[in-house]
Amino acid sequence: MTMEATRYEDGTISYPGHPRGPGGTEPVETxxxxxxxxxxxxxxxxxxTPPGVREPNxxxxxxxxxxxxxxxxxxxxxxxxxxxGDEVQPVHVDxxxxxxxxxxxxxxxxxxxxxxxxx
Amino acid sequence: MERVAVIGSxxxxxxxxxxxxxxxxxxxxxxxxxxAGVDAADVDHLYVxxxxxxxxxxxxxxxxxxxxxxxxxxxxTQRIDQTSSSGGAGIYAAWQSVASGASDxxxxxxxxxxxxxxxxxxxxxxxxxxHPVEYKQGVTLPSFAGLTARHYLERFDAPRExxxxxxxxxxxxxxxxxxxxxxxxxxxxxVLESPIVADPLRLYDFCPITDGSAALMCCPExxxxxxxxxxxxxxxxxxxxxxxxxxxxxxxxxxxxxxxSGDGAYEMSGRDPGDIDVAELHDMFTILEFLQMEGxxxxxxxxxxxxxxxxxxxxxxxxxxxxxxxxxxxxxxLGASGVAQGVEIYEQLMGEAGDRQVEAEVGxxxxxxxxxxxxxxxxxxxxx
Numbered sequence: 001m002t003m004e005a006t007r008y009e010d011g012t013i014s015y016p017g018h019p020r021g022p023g024g025t026e027p028v029e030t031x032x033x034x035x036x037x038x039x040x041x042x043x044x045x046x047x048x049t050p051p052g053v054r055e056p057n058x059x060x061x062x063x064x065x066x067x068x069x070x071x072x073x074x075x076x077x078x079x080x081x082x083x084x085g086d087e088v089q090p091v092h093v094d095x096x097x098x099x100x101x102x103x104x105x106x107x108x109x110x111x112x113x114x115x116x117x118x119x
Numbered sequence: 120m121e122r123v124a125v126i127g128s129x130x131x132x133x134x135x136x137x138x139x140x141x142x143x144x145x146x147x148x149x150x151x152x153x154x155a156g157v158d159a160a161d162v163d164h165l166y167v168x169x170x171x172x173x174x175x176x177x178x179x180x181x182x183x184x185x186x187x188x189x190x191x192x193x194x195x196t197q198r199i200d201q202t203s204s205s206g207g208a209g210i211y212a213a214w215q216s217v218a219s220g221a222s223d224x225x226x227x228x229x230x231x232x233x234x235x236x237x238x239x240x241x242x243x244x245x246x247x248x249x250h251p252v253e254y255k256q257g258v259t260l261p262s263f264a265g266l267t268a269r270h271y272l273e274r275f276d277a278p279r280e281x282x283x284x285x286x287x288x289x290x291x292x293x294x295x296x297x298x299x300x301x302x303x304x305x306x307x308x309x310v311l312e313s314p315i316v317a318d319p320l321r322l323y324d325f326c327p328i329t330d331g332s333a334a335l336m337c338c339p340e341x342x343x344x345x346x347x348x349x350x351x352x353x354x355x356x357x358x359x360x361x362x363x364x365x366x367x368x369x370x371x372x373x374x375x376x377x378x379x380s381g382d383g384a385y386e387m388s389g390r391d392p393g394d395i396d397v398a399e400l401h402d403m404f405t406i407l408e409f410l411q412m413e414g415x416x417x418x419x420x421x422x423x424x425x426x427x428x429x430x431x432x433x434x435x436x437x438x439x440x441x442x443x444x445x446x447x448x449x450x451x452x453l454g455a456s457g458v459a460q461g462v463e464i465y466e467q468l469m470g471e472a473g474d475r476q477v478e479a480e481v482g483x484x485x486x487x488x489x490x491x492x493x494x495x496x497x498x499x500x501x502x503x
Contacts, residue, residue, distance in 0.1 A: 014367055042267070042269045042270035042273075044266045044317045045318040046261065046262040046317045047317070048238060048316050049242075049257055049259065050242045050257065050259060051243060053257030054257065057256075057257045057262070059258065059265075061266055073366060074266075075256050076257065096255045096256055096257065097255060097256070102246075103174060108251075109255060113252070
């Protein structure tokens, strides 16, 4: 299991990856963010969640420092007991929400992924 | 290039309506024809702004159905979907159709039927606009607002009450809008003690789920003068995008689409933020009013909350914002909202806003799709 980000020709990294990066740069390699820790930039607890999503749903935008290159990700938190600036690590979850319970076609995307757990 | 005029407007009652999407569109469309004094047979182009009638109701092809329902065939029709900014995108399409010379009379009708769905279902339809890596995390548009609001408050040391004051202001304005979903004032305490939806934002920081429709009639200025001596012109309009993946933005408190579309609209109109007398901003969430005020140059970055605290954005303030009640109080039927913003600015510039009337010759509306993913900014002016 990997939390796959993409590095582009200019050295920038994005999560998720895109066919073209900043300035039209081409992807050159993938980076597994699950090997890194990150810092909480901001967080919320969502109390009104759609079908198939846990309630409450603790969410955060976190920032990874991959050898000096900053890359952000959004994901669920394992707990609502966090503060901005906390250090977190990705932990794999087989199903982040129930496929098929919402409007999106279950086969159209993957449903496993990472939650962020305080270190 | 001849200027594009607006010669008529209409808006249905917003709220929980018995009718379905085609009923709502026809109601606003016919009222707009009547308001403008235009025969349906004279409509060259008919645009319908709508985000998700297929998903909400299982009804597609609504633009063609509307053309027949209001007897506008054989007008060219097109449905405009740009998520929550479909209405603004419809104004842009209507402007393009007239400015290009392709149409001498364009009717724009925006509408959405949502309230027959549960809050969870409606939230999911809207959240389906997110990227797969966002959607699988159960992200909703309200949760983006909670994430952004926390960051804004912490970074700029803004008081939580300043966001609540946006809701209080817009509800106070909505009292005077007979078409608004909520024509009821709320006080600060009620907002701050309402149930948490996406921490730190609470129920009254969010717009409701709404049914409704709104319409505008556009034509070349020379044609407008055949119908009326009093009209409004679209002097500036532009649209822009920001990253689709919200967390990839360098600064979560800056919506690049707002900045870019605002710059484009200012440049086209020859206006600047100081020229704007009244504005309708996309307050789907209270925090969005701050971000748009800053992105459009009404306030410095991180300081919009101070103008709200000082009452500058109230109806009797230096820059009245959301005199209609905004999405917050008036309601947010997705595809109709951007058109309804245009209706409010049109009525303000024509002196037809009743108890909401402010002194205004230049107005602006900013319609935001997704969480700043796509934005349309429009500047309108009373014809001289």
